Amino acid sequence: METEILIVGAGPSGAAAAVQMCQLGIKDVLLVDRDRFPRNKTCGSGLSPAALHLAEALGIGPELRRRANPVLTVRFVTQSGEELRAPANSAAVILLRKEFDNLLVERARSLGVGFRDGFRVAEALEEDGRVVGVRGFDGTEIRARWTLFADGAPSLFTRDDRERRHIDTLMGWWEGPDFEPGRLDMVFDPELSPLYGWLFPETATRVNIGICIDAQDEYGRKVPRDLRAVFRRFLERHYAKELRSARQVGGWKGHPIVHTTWIANVTRPGALLIGEAARLTHNGTGEGISQAMQSGMYGADAVARVVRGEASEFAAWRGYLRALRKRFTVGFAAGYLLRDMVSNGMLDGLARTYNSASFQRGIHWLVGAAMTGTTTQEAPAAYAAARSESGEPSRTESPMA
Numbered sequence: 532m533e534t535e536i537l538i539v540g541a542g543p544s545g546a547a548a549a550v551q552m553c554q555l556g557i558k559d560v561l562l563v564d565r566d567r568f569p570r571n572k573t574c575g576s577g578l579s580p581a582a583l584h585l586a587e588a589l590g591i592g593p594e595l596r597r598r599a600n601p602v603l604t605v606r607f608v609t610q611s612g613e614e615l616r617a618p619a620n621s622a623a624v625i626l627l628r629k630e631f632d633n634l635l636v637e638r639a640r641s642l643g644v645g646f647r648d649g650f651r652v653a654e655a656l657e658e659d660g661r662v663v664g665v666r667g668f669d670g671t672e673i674r675a676r677w678t679l680f681a682d683g684a685p686s687l688f689t690r691d692d693r694e695r696r697h698i699d700t701l702m703g704w705w706e707g708p709d710f711e712p713g714r715l716d717m718v719f720d721p722e723l724s725p726l727y728g729w730l731f732p733e734t735a736t737r738v739n740i741g742i743c744i745d746a747q748d749e750y751g752r753k754v755p756r757d758l759r760a761v762f763r764r765f766l767e768r769h770y771a772k773e774l775r776s777a778r779q780v781g782g783w784k785g786h787p788i789v790h791t792t793w794i795a796n797v798t799r800p801g802a803l804l805i806g807e808a809a810r811l812t813h814n815g816t817g818e819g820i821s822q823a824m825q826s827g828m829y830g831a832d833a834v835a836r837v838v839r840g841e842a843s844e845f846a847a848w849r850g851y852l853r854a855l856r857k858r859f860t861v862g863f864a865a866g867y868l869l870r871d872m873v874s875n876g877m878l879d880g881l882a883r884t885y886n887s888a889s890f891q892r893g894i895h896w897l898v899g900a901a902m903t904g905t906t907t908q909e910a911p912a913a914y915a916a917a918r919s920e921s922g923e924p925s926r927t928e929s930p931m932a
């Protein structure tokens with residue numbers, strides 16, 4: 532079998548690359564995956580604002596908005612138990628990966644991409660040091676002029692021999708009446724430091740709850756731990772009340788999240804690595820869907836330049852690496868800042884300051900001064916008296932104080 536472009540793995544990176552390739556007018560694209568679709572993927576299924584923008588660019592925005600559950604409130608709990616709530620106004624959404632990934636695959640198919648699921652790739656075919664396709668476990672060979680490897684965290688095709696830093700995760704799903712609709716939690720529990728546990732609202736009544744924790748210590752040594760026991764303690768500490776009236780759906784599942792700060796080794800002659808196969812996840816939050824889609828689109832752009840004769844493969848691959856570094860390096864480095872803020876207590880301090888009545892009075896005062904152009908902030912006392920008679924809170928009894 533032969534194709535011009537072959538993409539191995541139909542997660543968000545592979546499917547986004549396939550869609551983008553068609554949007555750029557490239558024909559003869561084949562997408563393969565070892566699983567039968569729609570398939571599930573162990574994931575919090577949280578789509579950040581960046582992911583939502585990319586979904587629009589890939590043409591699945593309207594369907595995503597129709598199906599996804601919007602996040603209305605974000606609740607942070609710091610290591611000392613300080614709680615901070617912020618309105619999210621649907622800037623992020625949750626959609627089960629079984630549905631989200633399938634949306635992208637269906638979009639690719641509607642644009643003419645060939646899709647073969649249930650095809651497990653065993654190895655890359657190489658000739659003179661160049662990738663020229665793949666061989667499946669069933670012995671079938673697919674030859675391609677260019678191959679994109681999008682096979683996720685434990686990539687078979689990476690040539691990156693740097694230590695594989697990763698985050699361990701464990702998560703479960705619950706159906707119940709006591710979850711606040713649309714509330715997303717990030718709980719910076721000391722046992723998970725500097726990472727966190729989460730609760731993501733998948734529907735009005737179903738949530739997924741999980742933990743992520745560094746698999747290695749700062750010297751890169753594997754930390755031995757009973758992850759199930761850590762998760763049990765986390766649930767008991769933070770969600771005992773809600774879970775009493777909830778029903779667990781399915782079993783607990785875990786999967787590693789591979790990350791890097793300095794992006795490297797993402798190209799091979801004849802091939803590119805995209806998504807988590809290229810270690811493109813955020814080390815402070817574990818977010819990887821938007822990075823997967825973005826890298827898939829950059830990968831497609833690079834291949835399109837070569838196909839159209841606008842650049843040599845060498846120049847296009849170099850451009851791909853540059854685009855990734857430009858887009859992600861600052862954010863990935865900031866992940867370590869977030870980790871430091873969590874472990875040295877700065878996040879607790881910030882939350883305490885944000886929650887303090889004097890800070891909020893100060894902000895009110897500043898905003899009031901900016902809007903009125905004067906330092907006169909209080910209405911005459913008679914207004915406050917009238918409000919309290921009518922049952923409304925007076926200005927000095929600010930609901931935020």
Ligand SMILES: Cc1cc2nc3c(=O)[nH]c(=O)nc-3n(C[C@H](O)[C@H](O)[C@H](O)COP(=O)(O)OP(=O)(O)OC[C@H]3O[C@@H](n4cnc5c(N)ncnc54)[C@H](O)[C@@H]3O)c2cc1C
Nearest residue numbers: 540542543544565574575576577652683806807819820823
């Ligand atoms: C517990 C957990 C929670 C997470 N929560 C979030 C979250 O809420 N938000 C977020 O943004 N990110 C989250 N992530 C990260 C996110 O899931 C990944 O970074 C993202 O899925 C990477 O996308 P990808 O397309 O690169 O790889 P994947 O989604 O892993 O897709 C890889 C595909 O390749 C296929 N494949 C693998 N090997 C082969 C082979 N040999 N032959 C053929 N096909 C193959 C697989 O079947 C799969 O479909 C989470 C991760 C975990 C583990």
